[in-house]
Amino acid sequence: MTAFAPDPYDRDCPTRQLLxxxxxxxxxxxxxxxxxxxLRFTEIGKRVAGISQKMLTQTLRALVRDGILERRMYPxxxxxxxxxxxxxxxxxxxxxxxxxxxxxxxxxxxxxAREEYDRAASGR
Amino acid sequence: MTAFAPDPYDRDCPTRQLLxxxxxxxxxxxxxxxxxxxLRFTEIGKRVAGISQKMLTQTLRALVRDGILERRMYPxxxxxxxxxxxxxxxxxxxxxxxxxxxxxxxxxxxxxAREEYDRAASGR
Numbered sequence: 009m010t011a012f013a014p015d016p017y018d019r020d021c022p023t024r025q026l027l028x029x030x031x032x033x034x035x036x037x038x039x040x041x042x043x044x045x046x047l048r049f050t051e052i053g054k055r056v057a058g059i060s061q062k063m064l065t066q067t068l069r070a071l072v073r074d075g076i077l078e079r080r081m082y083p084x085x086x087x088x089x090x091x092x093x094x095x096x097x098x099x100x101x102x103x104x105x106x107x108x109x110x111x112x113x114x115x116x117x118x119x120x121a122r123e124e125y126d127r128a129a130s131g132r
Numbered sequence: 133m134t135a136f137a138p139d140p141y142d143r144d145c146p147t148r149q150l151l152x153x154x155x156x157x158x159x160x161x162x163x164x165x166x167x168x169x170x171l172r173f174t175e176i177g178k179r180v181a182g183i184s185q186k187m188l189t190q191t192l193r194a195l196v197r198d199g200i201l202e203r204r205m206y207p208x209x210x211x212x213x214x215x216x217x218x219x220x221x222x223x224x225x226x227x228x229x230x231x232x233x234x235x236x237x238x239x240x241x242x243x244x245a246r247e248e249y250d251r252a253a254s255g256r
Contacts, residue, residue: 014236017161019182024157026242027235031155033148037141058143075245096241103230110227111151112138117220118150121199 029074034059034067036104039076039093043101046080046092076100153198158183158191160228163200163217167225170204170216200224 014023029035034056041047041055053064068091071077076097082088093101138147153159158180165171165179177188192215195201200221206212217225 014239016232023235023239026239027160028157031160033152036151036155073246073249074242103234106227108140111140111147115138115147115150118198122197125197
């Protein structure tokens with residue numbers, strides 16, 4: 009076990025990279041959609057519309073490595089592979105859900121701010 | 133005003149891009165450090181160790197445009213420019229603080245998961 013005082017403001021602290029991983033839009037959407045229960049690779053790809061195969065593969069692998077997702081293989085024919093949240097992943101789903109909620113609820117306000125900014129900028 | 137049902141799972145919905153912006157590590161760290169009060173450009177750069185001048189400039193501009201930060205110029209000699217959270221920014225600071233807290237508290241567990249994953253992978 010490593011003993012350290014984690015500080016994301018320290019450029020060398022691994023929490024900074026973890027923060028980058030968990031705040032990533034693909035992580036937020038994948039963890040969010042797995043909150044409903046385990047899903048197959050292709051099902052996740054359909055729900056998280058617009059993610060490339062490569063990005064989906066990479067993100068899933070990173071999340072499994074981080075202990076946020078579990079990859080389960082069922083020895084059926086053809087073999088079925090599913091991804092599901094671990095306990096740690098379920099714990100993360102809550103703050104990420106709040107973030108998604110925030111974006112959804114405040115989009116209008118942000119859009120208005122952008123319009124004002126662009127109008128002011130074009131009048132300079 | 134735009135009337136729409138925001139859905140970050142829709143690839144064409146602007147909430148997806150907003151989610152990407154607010155989950156960005158630089159946004160999280162900048163909004164977090166401005167929670168203590170307004171700061172100058174150079175002070176923010178010092179606190180968010182490792183951010184490049186270019187990235188700091190770009191992120192601050194985007195956050196001002198999004199209505200999350202306000203840029204205040206004080207007509208002193210030399211002129212003083214400070215950035216501070218708007219009401220919207222203060223509202224965002226809370227969920228982002230929870231995210232930072234999560235990364236800080238769970239770093240040990242994620243590090244252990246990675247060690248196990250890498251050990252299992254090397255034994256394959």
